[in-house]
Amino acid sequence: MRKKINNPARIVAFFMGVFCIVGPFSGCDDDGSTPPPPTPAGYALAIGLNKVDPGHYCGWDGELNGCEPDAMDMKEIAEDQGLITETLLTDQATRERVLAELEDLAGRLKSGDLLVVSYSGHGGYLPDTNGDESDGLDETWCLYDGEILDDELHGAWMKFQAGVRILVFSDSCHSGTVLRMKKLDMENPPSTRVIELQENWTRMRVPPMLDRAKIRALPEMREAVRVRPYLREQIGRSPLSRGEPNEVTTFKPPKAEEEHVIVTRSIPPSISIQTYEQNRSFYDKNGSAAPREDIGVVKACVILISGCEDAQTSADIGFNGLFTWKLKSVWNNGAFIGDHHRFHEEIRDRVLAENAGQSPYFYQIGSLDDTFIGQRPYTLE
Numbered sequence: 001m002r003k004k005i006n007n008p009a010r011i012v013a014f015f016m017g018v019f020c021i022v023g024p025f026s027g028c029d030d031d032g033s034t035p036p037p038p039t040p041a042g043y044a045l046a047i048g049l050n051k052v053d054p055g056h057y058c059g060w061d062g063e064l065n066g067c068e069p070d071a072m073d074m075k076e077i078a079e080d081q082g083l084i085t086e087t088l089l090t091d092q093a094t095r096e097r098v099l100a101e102l103e104d105l106a107g108r109l110k111s112g113d114l115l116v117v118s119y120s121g122h123g124g125y126l127p128d129t130n131g132d133e134s135d136g137l138d139e140t141w142c143l144y145d146g147e148i149l150d151d152e153l154h155g156a157w158m159k160f161q162a163g164v165r166i167l168v169f170s171d172s173c174h175s176g177t178v179l180r181m182k183k184l185d186m187e188n189p190p191s192t193r194v195i196e197l198q199e200n201w202t203r204m205r206v207p208p209m210l211d212r213a214k215i216r217a218l219p220e221m222r223e224a225v226r227v228r229p230y231l232r233e234q235i236g237r238s239p240l241s242r243g244e245p246n247e248v249t250t251f252k253p254p255k256a257e258e259e260h261v262i263v264t265r266s267i268p269p270s271i272s273i274q275t276y277e278q279n280r281s282f283y284d285k286n287g288s289a290a291p292r293e294d295i296g297v298v299k300a301c302v303i304l305i306s307g308c309e310d311a312q313t314s315a316d317i318g319f320n321g322l323f324t325w326k327l328k329s330v331w332n333n334g335a336f337i338g339d340h341h342r343f344h345e346e347i348r349d350r351v352l353a354e355n356a357g358q359s360p361y362f363y364q365i366g367s368l369d370d371t372f373i374g375q376r377p378y379t380l381e
Contacts, residue, residue: 040112042380044078044085045101046071047093049121053145057267058274062122062142065231065261066316069224070120070171070324077331078116081378093121094145102156111163114380120321123172123314124267126276127186129287132294136183138287139174139310142267146279151290157366158291160300165372167340170306171321173266173313178204181269186276197269205263207315210355212262215317224319231318234261264313265321298366303373305344306361307351315355323360326350331377339374 048071052062068089078085088097105115122142126149128135140147157166179200185193206212215221225231267275276283291297307314307323315322330336330346338346344362351358364373 040114040380041109042078042081042083042114042116042378043105043109044075044083044116045098045105045118046074046078046085046087047098047117047119047121047141047143048072048074048088049090049093049142049144051090051144052122052142053091056145056275056279057142058271058278060268060271060275062267063260064121064263064265064316065224065228065234065318066320066324067120067171067265069319070321071118073320073324073328074116074118074120074169077328077334078378080334082380083114083116083378091144093143095143095148096145098143098148099152099156103159106156106159106161109160109164111161112165114165114167114378115160116167116169116378118169118171118324120171120265120324122265122267123170123174124272125174125181125186126272126283126287127183129284130290130292132292135177135181137181137186141170141172147275147283149283149287149290151287151293154293154298154365155291157298157300157302160298162299162367164300165369166300166302166366167377168302168304169324169327170304171265171314171323172307173264174308174310177310178312179269185269186273189273194270194273201266201269204313205266207262207264207313207355207357209357210262210315210317210322215262215354218319220319220325221317231261234318261316261318263316265307265316266313300366301369301372302364302366303340304361304363304365305340305347306363308358309361312358314358322351322355322358323347326354337376340377341373343377 048067048069049062050064050068052060054061071087071089075085075087086101088101102117109115119141124140124142124147125137126140126147128138130151132151138149138151140149141153160166179197181197185197189197221231307321317325319325320328326347329350330343336343336346341362344360348360351360
């Protein structure tokens with residue numbers, strides 16, 4: 001038989017015990033009020049490749065100087081804003097690793113959470129095999145062990161939940177458009193066409209509208225040379241005087257060495273063609289399996305701010321990409337207070353002031369979220 005609880009003190013103690021058990025699961029705080037919703041989480045993935053694997057790219061290593069510094073700078077911005085960051089530099093930035101990181105993040109992020117992805121490296125192009133490109137070419141990021149197609153990235157964004165906010169910065173070239181390449185140029189081009197494409201690419205390799213003498217004389221370049229002495233040899237400048245970090249020096253680089261440092265971030269067409277031929281079945285399989293780009297099937301809101309328009313190239317200026325350098329100056333250590341459109345516009349204007357042939361581009365896919373677009377970049381709440 002169950003005993004009766006007649007003592008008032010025991011009755012109070014009994015109900016207090018029940019409250020202690022039920023309370024944590026009742027959805028209320030200790031004072032009975034509804035707890036506030038959880039604070040949105042913020043994550044950042046910063047990718048920067050100063051080289052690629054020559055084994056995959058037919059002997060070409062694609063050496064650049066400013067991409068790893070870009071990734072570290074983007075990591076610092078994200079951390080300062082309270083985001084949990086992951087950085088993939090050069091040989092860490094493989095196809096498998098990047099896609100796995102994005103899939104893992106898609107499984108963790110919930111509605112209201114923020115993801116910032118930045119890529120600095122070469123841009124490329126491959127034949128479109130799922131029929132969603134009017135020019136017959138897919139744009140790519142040149143990762144360490146192979147290119148990743150824009151369709152594959154689109155598939156990665158499709159895995160994120162509705163309400164997730166994604167901001168992507170891409171400081172790279174997609175120069176297939178500017179070279180006026182077609183699908184047949186990749187699949188079976190005559191040698192004369194390869195020579196023509198390569199000559200066109202060589203002419204645009206050093207951005208013709210960029211004041212390279214000004215770039216070489218910048219304090220940021222002097223600091224980069226101090227931190228990374230190998231740059232001194234590559235740009236042909238004399239050693240800095242120790243103890244005088246602000247000393248103004250004169251650069252006199254041989255043209256060939258200058259072109260090695262201040263260049264566009266685009267894969268040469270001859271290498272692109274050879275790489276595709278060497279790995280044709282791999283890329284055709286990936287392209288055919290990737291979903292067709294359809295902005296309506298992405299549930300998350302994705303904002304892309306790229307280093308240039310499709311028919312342009314992005315400049316690597318030794319200590320950063322030109323786009324990332326100007327992004328940092330607009331961000332101004334967190335003093336920037338505008339929204340995403342304003343952020344893009346100010347970066348674009350500053351890039352154009354240095355290089356009239358490079359205009360950063362704003363693009364949005366997925367669920368239309370005016371609130372996200374109207375927020376200051378990196379806003380968590």
